Amino acid sequence: MNSVLILRLAGPLQSWGASARFARRTTETAPTKSGVIGLLAAALGRDRTADLTDLAALHFAVRTGQPGTRLRDFQTAHHADPGKAMPVSERFYLADAVFVAALAGNDTLIRTLHTALQAPVYLPYLGRRSCPPQGPLDLGVMDTNDPVQALTTQEWQASDWYRQQRRRDRTVTLTILAEDTAHSPARDMLRDQPISFDPRHRRYALRSMTSTQTDVPNPRPNPAARNRHTPLPVPRHEPEALLSPMDGP
Numbered sequence: 540m541n542s543v544l545i546l547r548l549a550g551p552l553q554s555w556g557a558s559a560r561f562a563r564r565t566t567e568t569a570p571t572k573s574g575v576i577g578l579l580a581a582a583l584g585r586d587r588t589a590d591l592t593d594l595a596a597l598h599f600a601v602r603t604g605q606p607g608t609r610l611r612d613f614q615t616a617h618h619a620d621p622g623k624a625m626p627v628s629e630r631f632y633l634a635d636a637v638f639v640a641a642l643a644g645n646d647t648l649i650r651t652l653h654t655a656l657q658a659p660v661y662l663p664y665l666g667r668r669s670c671p672p673q674g675p676l677d678l679g680v681m682d683t684n685d686p687v688q689a690l691t692t693q694e695w696q697a698s699d700w701y702r703q704q705r706r707r708d709r710t711v712t713l714t715i716l717a718e719d720t721a722h723s724p725a726r727d728m729l730r731d732q733p734i735s736f737d738p739r740h741r742r743y744a745l746r747s748m749t750s751t752q753t754d755v756p757n758p759r760p761n762p763a764a765r766n767r768h769t770p771l772p773v774p775r776h777e778p779e780a781l782l783s784p785m786d787g788p
Contacts, residue, residue: 540646541684544653546575547696549637550673553607553665554630557731557743566631566666568606569716570638571731572599573743574666578676579642579652580736584660587736595733597644600686600717602753605697607636632670637696639678641686653680687717691753706761710754719747 554566555574576594610632642649656663656677664670681689695702695711705711719726726747734742 541643542646542649543641543643543681543683543686543689544649545678545681545689545693546640546642546656546676547637547674547678548575548601548640548665548672548676549605549696549698550665550670552610552632552634552670553636554632554670555666556631557729563629564631566609566633567729567731568609568633569601569603570640570666571729572718572746573731573733575599575601575640575642576733577736578663578665579655581661581663582652582655582659584655587738589736591733591735593644593648597642597648598684598686598718598720599640599642600690600715601638601640602690602693602713602715603636603638604695604713605635605637605701607633610634630667635698635701637698637701639690639693639696641689643684643686643689649680653677687715687751690715691755693755694758695755702757702759705757706759708757709760709762711757712752712754715751715753717749717751719749 548570553570554564555569555571556564557567557571557573576591576597576599579594580589580591612630612632613627642652663672663676665672678693681692683689695713726749728745728747730743730745732744732746734744
């Protein structure tokens with residue numbers, strides 16, 4: 540019997556790198572399978588040298604609810620030897636992004652992961668240790684073996700300010716990136732299939748992906764609201780109204 544674990548991946552910063560070139564550390568526009576599997580392995584308390592076969596076999600899909608903004612940060616470091624500076628590195632992040640991820644697999648393993656997320660052994664993070672999640676990760680378990688179908692039934696996850704921009708829409712169209720088990724040569728490929736997290740020899744394989752879209756209801760639509768492109772009236776500026784009347788002499 541299979542089931543699907545649903546995760547909410549949201550935070551001030553996220554960084555999901557599928558490749559790193561020396562001092563340049565990029566991020567994908569959506570969570571990677573290797574990054575999410577690493578998060579789950581941390582929740583279980585697995586060592587970096589532990590076998591990943593069972594976790595890597597999970598079928599993975601992710602839906603973008605709020606794409607966020609791409610940020611670049613420059614970082615400096617110094618070697619333990621006095622006066623020896625390390626090269627300046629570029630680190631890329633996604634700010635204010637919200638995703639929903641789904642992982643399908645054996646029901647026993649899925650339930651074990653679900654329990655681990657309630658009390659993780661190691662702190663889960665969103666791609667990098669400097670990116671803690673905002674709010675609970677766990678959105679529950681569904682009795683299905685299709686992660687894409689599970690994502691089409693999930694409520695739209697986004698910040699209130701972002702939802703406010705779409706308040707006139709009764710539905711929103713969201714993108715789903717899903718693992719392609721058919722391995723068609725026409726699909727997109729990403730090297731984020733984890734083989735080993737061992738720091739001495741990290742290994743990742745290519746993974747085939749497909750991109751689809753789904754329409755989900757807006758939980759708080761307001762079609763009669765003012766169009767977001769229409770500027771709001773500017774209130775009259777009266778700074779004197781904030782001052783108390785002065786007492787007489």
